[in-house]
Structure formats: structure tokens, C-alpha cells
Amino acid sequence: MQTSHATPTPATRCSRCLGAGLGLAGLLATIIATACTPDVPLPNKYLDEADSSPCGDVTYQNFAADFFGRYCLRCHNEQLIGDTNRFDAPTGINFNTLSDVRGFQARIRLRAGVQGDMPPKLLPVPQPTDEDRMMLIRWIDCGTPES
Numbered sequence: 251m252q253t254s255h256a257t258p259t260p261a262t263r264c265s266r267c268l269g270a271g272l273g274l275a276g277l278l279a280t281i282i283a284t285a286c287t288p289d290v291p292l293p294n295k296y297l298d299e300a301d302s303s304p305c306g307d308v309t310y311q312n313f314a315a316d317f318f319g320r321y322c323l324r325c326h327n328e329q330l331i332g333d334t335n336r337f338d339a340p341t342g343i344n345f346n347t348l349s350d351v352r353g354f355q356a357r358i359r360l361r362a363g364v365q366g367d368m369p370p371k372l373l374p375v376p377q378p379t380d381e382d383r384m385m386l387i388r389w390i391d392c393g394t395p396e397s
């Protein structure tokens with residue numbers, strides 16, 4: 251006879267979060283951390299455009315530094331200490347510098363470029379346009395040039 255279930259249902263997890271009596275920021279951060287953030291895949295025409303554009307014109311200085319500053323540093327910022335301040339962005343995953351970004355470029359390409367679940371959709375933070383995401387993919391595929 252089966253006596254227990256190995257994994258809690260989402261409903262169980264959610265009521266536990268609510269029961270913890272967290273503040274709004276903490277609750278939202280918890281929702282994100284439990285991976286309820288929806289994907290918003292980049293339309294194919296932008297993926298094709300990223301593929302077919304020549305390298306050389308998109309750089310860290312003229313594009314990427316501003317992109318990360320605008321859309322990622324609210325959470326992935328070495329100056330933010332503590333899970334609540336970081337909206338639960340993992341400690342040590344920061345995008346303050348070009349070398350920080352290079353260390354995570356494959357995951358950045360996937361999460362912010364192709365899949366579109368970074369930045370998280372459930373928080374009031376600015377979201378990149380499809381054009382921005384296309385430029386990000388192109389910049390990474392061209393080898394993350396600085397200038």
C-alpha cells in the first residue's frame with residue numbers, strides 16, 4: 251500500500267509560502283524561486299535575423315553594458331546583498347562587468363534571449379524588447395566583443 255507522495259503538489263508549496271507570512275517582495279521572490287516564471291519565446295523572425303546579421307557593430311560598449319544595466323542589475327548586482335534585496339537572484343550570479351557576463355553567456359543567451367524567462371515576468375521590472383533580445387543573441391554569437 252502506498253503511504254506517501256514523494257513530491258509536494260504546487261498547491262502545497264504555495265500554501266506553505268503564504269503561511270510563512272512573508273512581505274510582498276518576499277512572496278514575489280518566492281514565487282520566482284519556485285520557477286513559476288513563464289517563458290516568452292523570441293519569435294523565429296528575430297532568431298533568423300540574429301543568425302543572418304553580420305558581426306562587428308554590436309559591442310559591450312555600445313549595447314550590452316546598457317542592456318545589463320537596464321534589465322538585469324536590479325537583481326544580479328554584486329552591490330545587492332541578501333535574498334530579498336536581490337529578489338532571490340542567486341548569490342554570485344552578477345552582471346556588473348563584461349567578464350561576469352562572459353562567464354554566464356550560454357545561460358544568458360538562453361534565458362534572456364531565446365526563452366525569455368529572464369528578467370522574471372511576474373515582477374514590476376523593465377522587460378527588453380524583441381529587438382533588444384535579438385541584439386543580445388547576436389552580440390553573444392559574435393563572441394561578446396568589448397568595442
Ligand code: HEC
Nearest residue numbers: 282321322324325337338339340357358362368369373375
Ligand atoms: C527581478 C529580479 C531579476 C532580474 C531583473 C533578472 N533576474 Fe535572472 N534570476 C533571478 C532569479 C530569482 C533567479 C534564480 C531562479 C531561476 O533561475 O529562475 C535568476 C537566475 C538567473 C540565471 C541563472 C540560472 C540559469 O539559468 O543558469 C541567469 C543566467 C539569469 N538569471 C540571467 C538574467 C539576465 C540575463 C537578466 C537580465 C536580462 C536577468 N537574469 C534579470 C532574478 C532576476
